Amino acid sequence: MSIPSWNKKSKRQSNQEQKINYLPLRLLPPAFCLLTLAAAPIPKATAQIPLLPPLQPANNINNQVNNQLVSDWVYLDGRPLFAIAASKSNLPERLQNIRQNLRDITHNYLQVSTNAVNVNIKNANGLPVIYVNDQYLMTITYEDAGQGNPLTLANQISNTLQKDLSLAKQERQTQFLIQQSQIAAAGVVTMLVLSWGLRRWQKRLSHPFTKFISAKSPVNAAITTQLNQQQQQHLQEVKKRLFQLGQAGIWGSGSFFILGLFPYTRALQAGILAIAQIPIKLTIVALGTYLAVRFTYALIDHFTSTIVSSGALLTPETSERLQLRVSTFSGVTKSIATIVCGGTGILLALISLGIDVVPLLAGAGLVGVAVSLASQNLIKDAINGFLIILEDQYALGDVISVGNVGGLVENLNLRMTQVRDSEGRLITIPNSEIKVVANLSSRWSRADLTVPVSYQADVNEALDLIETVALEMNQEPKWQRQILEKPNVLGIEQFGDYGLSIRVWIKTQPLKQWEVAREYRRRLKVALDEAGIHIPVPQQVNWITDIQQLNSQGSGT
Incomplete structure (x- = not known):
């Protein structure tokens, strides 16, 4: 059948499409490929070494990549019509x-008044060519039809x-x-109503949490109360983000639906899906x-609170210590x-991007071994x-002291410890x-005091006064809440150069030894002054012999 003439652009298109009608060698049957290779002339240099295959240059690899068959869709007003394939x-x-x-x-079709589509x-050249209202559209190739008949695809x-x-x-x-x-206006009203209802629901769910915080937040809160507060905070954060996701879903899906109502904006749907597909996936994975992290935090706090509230680990002696361990x-x-x-x-983000994570995991295992070494x-x-x-x-x-x-x-x-001196x-x-560590606040502490007393003071009176204070x-x-046991006056520790040293032990709550010791020293200084017992000060005694005295007199001093 003869083909009527068309514009030069259509001729160039037909000629370009006819060039790809020939099937590449990789699409032919294997037997035919072997016969073709066998019948092909072998270069002289290669024929001398028949056991070695001819080496492929790098440009052959690039040609294979460029000749790879791919496909894409043709759209009309945002609707997919058909797919075409080519290298x-x-x-x-x-x-x-x-x-x-x-x-x-x-x-041209929308400009005319008739509704008929011809x-x-x-x-x-054995391939179907499609004309619409006497205008050339395309030529169906074997690549377009795949395993089917090009004429069948053309009819579809x-x-x-x-x-x-x-x-x-x-x-x-x-x-x-x-x-x-009208449908779009109804959609906007629906979005407003759903958004308002979701907002009201969010306020209703957050109201009991506010009452809980205001009613159960004393200065010296118990461990279980603190854990419950942390758990409620994490759950509240999860609810907040879910409500934000719901608001975004309402307005995003509603706007996407409205774009699809009109033929002028429907093409934006396909554009949004094509452009925003990867960001949407990554946003969903990140959110x-x-x-998941926040919900896991809430589960950890709930599990810890359950163990502590059981009473098996919480006693008056271990409450402070348990609070530190729980933290x-x-x-x-x-x-x-x-x-x-x-x-x-991160793995889910890579999967959403279409990256095969199995080789990455295998490589990460090898890298992990190398890094561990x-x-x-x-x-x-x-x-x-x-x-x-x-x-x-x-x-x-x-x-602690390290x-x-x-x-x-x-x-x-697990890696390091940070202390503030x-x-x-x-x-x-x-x-x-950390090989040897001294913990100064584990379970209980002790104020270790050494009280100096002058040699001229009455020792028994000083001991009684120190114990009374x-x-x-x-x-x-x-x-009384900070001192755990009765203070213990050990007695005279040593005889010093300036006076006696009396040692006192006071067992206190963890980290309270310095505060108790400072207050005890203040009170003891006032009591010693009132009793007339002096704290020794450095003194020096000079002894003069007779020879030194005679020498001083002889020199006229």
């Missing part, structure tokens, strides 16, 4: 030409074009646009990871949960940190370097 290097140009032809056909299928595309072009013209009628505008265990466990959830989130100190830090926490050597809030440094433990994890310096100590201080309610 990777030829598909962009062919897709652009077909889309431009479809735009020209659609524009789609003709003609034959050119013809039916699709007739239906979608008629629908495109119908959707641009005034009556249809008015009807779609899901954040919610330490909770912090370390939450850090581990954050690492696990973060790693899982190169960073043995980190492994030692983690093991020693785990033993420190497990054996309760010290916890957050303890005062070697020549010491202070209040502000941060403790008396000068305010933050000292970081790797856990592997300690006992009177122990009877007061303020100090």
Whole structure:
């Protein structure tokens, strides 16, 4: 069948499409490929070494990549019509030409008053060619048909074009646009109502939490109360983010629905899906990871609160210590949960991007072995940190001394310990370097005092006075809560150069020894002054012999 003449652009398109009608060698049967290779002439240099295959240059690899068969869709008003296929290097140009032809056909069709769509299928070099209203659209190739018949595919595309072009013209009628505008207005009202209802529900759920905080937040809150507050805070954060996600879903899905109502904006739907697909996936993974971390925190607090509230571990003697241990265990466990959830989130993000994570995991295992060999100190830090926490050597809030440094433990994890000394310096100590540690606040503390007394004072009176001051201080309610046992006056510790040293022990609550000792010294100084017992001061006695006196007289001094 002869083909009528068309514009030069259509001729170039037909010629370009006819060039790819020949099947590449990789698509032919294996037997035919072997016969072809056998019959092909072998170069002289290669024929001398028949056992070695000819080497492929790098440009052959690039040609194989460019000849890879890919496909893409052709759209009309945001609706997918049909897919075309071509080599990777030829598909962009062919897709652009077909889309431009479809735009020209659609524009001309919408300008005329008739609703009829005339789609003709003609034959050119054994391939079907589609014309719409006597305008060239495309040539169906074997790559487009895949395993099927090109003529069958052409008939399917013809039916699709007739239906979608008629629908495109119908959707641009005034009556249809008015009807779609009414639907869009109803959609906006629905979004407003749903958003308002979700907001009211959020306020209703957050109201009991506010009452809980205001009613159960004393200064000296119990451990269980603190854990329950933390649990409620994490759950409240999860609810807040879920409500925010719900608001975004309402307005996002509603806006997406309204865009699909009109033929002029429907193409934006496909654009949004194409552009925002990856950001939406990554946002969902990030938000899901954040919610998982917060929910895990709430579970940790709930589990810890359940153990503590059972009463098996909480006694008057261990309440302070248990509070420090709970803070330490909770912090370390939450850090581990954050690492696990973060790693899982990264893997899910890679999967959502279409990246195969199996080779990455295998490579990460090899890298982990290499890193573990190169960073043995980190492994030692983690093991020693785990033993420190497990054996309760010290916890957050303890005062420790490690070697020549010491202070209040502000941060403790599996890798390092950070302490704040008396000068305010933050000292970081790797856990592997902690061999011997002195905990000054584990379970109870002691004020170790040495009271100097002059040799001229009455020792028995001084001992009675020192003990009386300690006992009177122990009877007061303020100090009775901090002093655990009756103060113990050990007696005379030693004879010094300036006077006697009397030693006193006062057992106190953890970290209260310095406060009790300062108050006791103040009271003892007042009592000693009232009793006339002096605290010795440095004194010096000079002895003069007779020889020194004669020498002084002889020299006229």
